[in-house]
Amino acid sequence: MNPAVGIAAFAAVSLATAVIGFYGLRISRTTGDFYVASRTVRPWWNASAIGGEYLSAASFLGVAGLILLSGTDALWFPVGYTAGYLMLLLFVAAPLRRSGAYTIPDFTEARLDSRVVRRVTSVVVVMVGWLYIVPQLHGAALAIRATTGLPAWVGQVAVVAVVCVTVVSGGMRSITFVQAFQYWLKLTALAVPILFILFVLADSGTPAVAAASTNPTGAAPAGLYQNISLLVALLFGTLGLPHVLVRFYTNPDGQSARRTTLIVLGLLSVFYLFPTAYGLVGRMFAPHLAQSGQADALVLLLPGELVGGTAGDLLSALVVAGAFAAFLSTTSGLVVSLAGVISQDLFGGSVKGFRRAAVISAVVPLGIASMTGSLALAGSVGLVFAFTASTICPVLLLGIWWRGLTDAGAIAGMVTGAVLCGGAMVAGAVLGAGGTPTWLAQPAAWTVPAAFAVMVLASRATRDRVPRTITRLMTRLHTPERPLATER
Amino acid sequence: MTRVRVTAPRRVDQSRAAAGSGTAGGSALPGGRPPADAREAAEESDAGQVFVRSLIRSQLRLAVVVAAGFLLILAAFPLMLGIVPGLADSTLAGLPFDWVLLGAGIYPVIGLSAWLFIRTAARNEARYRDLLGDK
Numbered sequence: 001m002n003p004a005v006g007i008a009a010f011a012a013v014s015l016a017t018a019v020i021g022f023y024g025l026r027i028s029r030t031t032g033d034f035y036v037a038s039r040t041v042r043p044w045w046n047a048s049a050i051g052g053e054y055l056s057a058a059s060f061l062g063v064a065g066l067i068l069l070s071g072t073d074a075l076w077f078p079v080g081y082t083a084g085y086l087m088l089l090l091f092v093a094a095p096l097r098r099s100g101a102y103t104i105p106d107f108t109e110a111r112l113d114s115r116v117v118r119r120v121t122s123v124v125v126v127m128v129g130w131l132y133i134v135p136q137l138h139g140a141a142l143a144i145r146a147t148t149g150l151p152a153w154v155g156q157v158a159v160v161a162v163v164c165v166t167v168v169s170g171g172m173r174s175i176t177f178v179q180a181f182q183y184w185l186k187l188t189a190l191a192v193p194i195l196f197i198l199f200v201l202a203d204s205g206t207p208a209v210a211a212a213s214t215n216p217t218g219a220a221p222a223g224l225y226q227n228i229s230l231l232v233a234l235l236f237g238t239l240g241l242p243h244v245l246v247r248f249y250t251n252p253d254g255q256s257a258r259r260t261t262l263i264v265l266g267l268l269s270v271f272y273l274f275p276t277a278y279g280l281v282g283r284m285f286a287p288h289l290a291q292s293g294q295a296d297a298l299v300l301l302l303p304g305e306l307v308g309g310t311a312g313d314l315l316s317a318l319v320v321a322g323a324f325a326a327f328l329s330t331t332s333g334l335v336v337s338l339a340g341v342i343s344q345d346l347f348g349g350s351v352k353g354f355r356r357a358a359v360i361s362a363v364v365p366l367g368i369a370s371m372t373g374s375l376a377l378a379g380s381v382g383l384v385f386a387f388t389a390s391t392i393c394p395v396l397l398l399g400i401w402w403r404g405l406t407d408a409g410a411i412a413g414m415v416t417g418a419v420l421c422g423g424a425m426v427a428g429a430v431l432g433a434g435g436t437p438t439w440l441a442q443p444a445a446w447t448v449p450a451a452f453a454v455m456v457l458a459s460r461a462t463r464d465r466v467p468r469t470i471t472r473l474m475t476r477l478h479t480p481e482r483p484l485a486t487e488r
Numbered sequence: 489m490t491r492v493r494v495t496a497p498r499r500v501d502q503s504r505a506a507a508g509s510g511t512a513g514g515s516a517l518p519g520g521r522p523p524a525d526a527r528e529a530a531e532e533s534d535a536g537q538v539f540v541r542s543l544i545r546s547q548l549r550l551a552v553v554v555a556a557g558f559l560l561i562l563a564a565f566p567l568m569l570g571i572v573p574g575l576a577d578s579t580l581a582g583l584p585f586d587w588v589l590l591g592a593g594i595y596p597v598i599g600l601s602a603w604l605f606i607r608t609a610a611r612n613e614a615r616y617r618d619l620l621g622d623k
Binding site: 076258265269480 | 532536537540543544547548551554555558562583584586587590591592594595596598599601602603605606609610613616617
């Protein structure tokens with residue numbers, strides 16, 4: 001591919017992001033603006049922004065790559081990513097909005113009336129955020145290398161720099177506009193090239209090289225345990241993602257939080273048809289990309305591979321732009337929510353503290369990413385979901401629905417989940433992809449139940465520590481807002 | 489801007505304020521609401537709590553039923569492909585059937601479950617409002 005195409009596409013996306021960010025600067029004034037966009041964002045904007053933020057490198061590049069490698073087994077990834085939002089809608093969306101808290105640590109502290117719980121939750125949230133940013137940067141490195149031939153670190157540094165500039169200049173208000181724009185950019189960037197490719201293939205009557213069911217690498221198909229464990233991680237991990245949760249505070253009330261989630265589900269469903277199509281077309285018409293170890297770059301390479309010429313270059317530029325939109329939007333969403341947590345705990349919640357925290361939140365994962373190699377993108381993001389499902393998910397679900405949760409139980413459960421799942425991740429990294437047994441490679445199926453069990457048992461053992469404010473809190477979480485707040 | 493001020497959290501939870509926590513703009517569970525009024529008093533009375541508990545139970549039951557139903561359908565998809573002979577190898581509009589089913593067929597189920605949930609959850613809340621005599 002022509003390197004200038006990749007560089008031009010990245011420059012254009014960065015510029016558009018920065019311009020929208022600066023536009024947002026003029027309308028964000030107070031600390032409240034910075035954190036949650038003052039809760040006046042319209043449902044469609046908000047839903048597009050949620051979609052834009054959620055669809056990360058794993059969705060844009062990783063899903064298609066994994067489908068190319070593992071076929072129908074990998075279809076559980078997009079299904080799980082979408083169904084995770086259904087779980088979020090069912091169990092978390094409205095009560096969390098009604099809690100009125102800004103961040104997950106705010107929620108756990110208020111629910112359990114404990115500063116220690118807040119600290120533990122903050123540490124877990126920051127770990128999740130950093131773990132999640134690292135694959136985005138790996139994706140950026142991969143995209144820069146595959147499309148421009150520049151060294152990998154250029155992509156990582158560029159993404160972190162653009163994110164820092166946008167977040168520091170405008171907080172969540174401008175981020176909301178940026179993210180909403182990026183959802184539609186990502187959708188277009190995937191949809192137009194694949195439709196064009198399908199048209200060209202149908203028009204020229206090119207015969208398929210291989211059947212969809214043929215595995216290009218000859219790797220063994222995933223077992224039942226792997227698929228179930230993956231689904232547990234994705235279904236329960238989504239509702240603990242810090243950058244997803246903070247979005248719900250921008251809805252005016254609980255019922256609109258639900259409506260927003262419904263729109264998000266529609267947006268995600270439409271989006272995931274396209275990575276699936278890329279994977280399928282890749283399997284049938286370009287299976288050699290899997291053998292050369294470039295599966296994660298499938299989406300970026302397919303237009304050049306199957307269309308070629310100037311049209312191929314233009315389509316490639318569009319896909320590269322979409323890929324960078326994915327890295328930028330997810331990273332900036334995570335940086336905003338991490339900065340919210342770090343600045344409140346370390347810098348007293350001022351706007352200046354928020355800016356300082358934003359830079360810290362973005363630079364630390366840059367260091368981690370430059371020291372580690374890239375695994376399959378969708379796989380490494382899947383592990384982050386397992387981690388949130390084993391830590392934040394139990395404390396949210398039990399906190400919202402069970403009066404008996406205590407501060408001691410919450411801490412015991414989160415620590416158990418973090419140690420078990422974190423240990424499995426470290427062991428998997430040490431043993432390498434070949435030497436890791438399945439139960440360690442996909443730990444969610446046992447770490448999530450363990451975290452829940454410890455949380456419930458420890459709460460039962462310390463039942464005298466149930467906060468006195470519980471009646472009032474449960475009423476607030478679950479009853480509809482008074483008409484004043486719902487009339488718009 | 490007025491609406492922003494009305495809906496933004498401004499009051500720090502009293503228990504936290506008493507405990508001496510001073511996080512600016514921090515968690516404010518009871519925030520964003522006018523001070524205790526007749527309705528809040530009704531909700532915190534013993535009779536009001538009966539309604540609240542029943543609302544929470546029906547919302548939880550609804551969420552669990554929808555989630556279980558969805559998971560059953562999700563599990564039925566691969567089961568069906570495994571059990572019905574020849575189904576996985578058949579094609580639909582030129583595409584392999586198992587790909588169509590798993591790659592596209594599940595999304596309408598997700599959307600339908602979500603829509604059903606939202607409708608029923610709103611209905612539960614409307615019933616609660618009626619019980620509390622609040623329009």
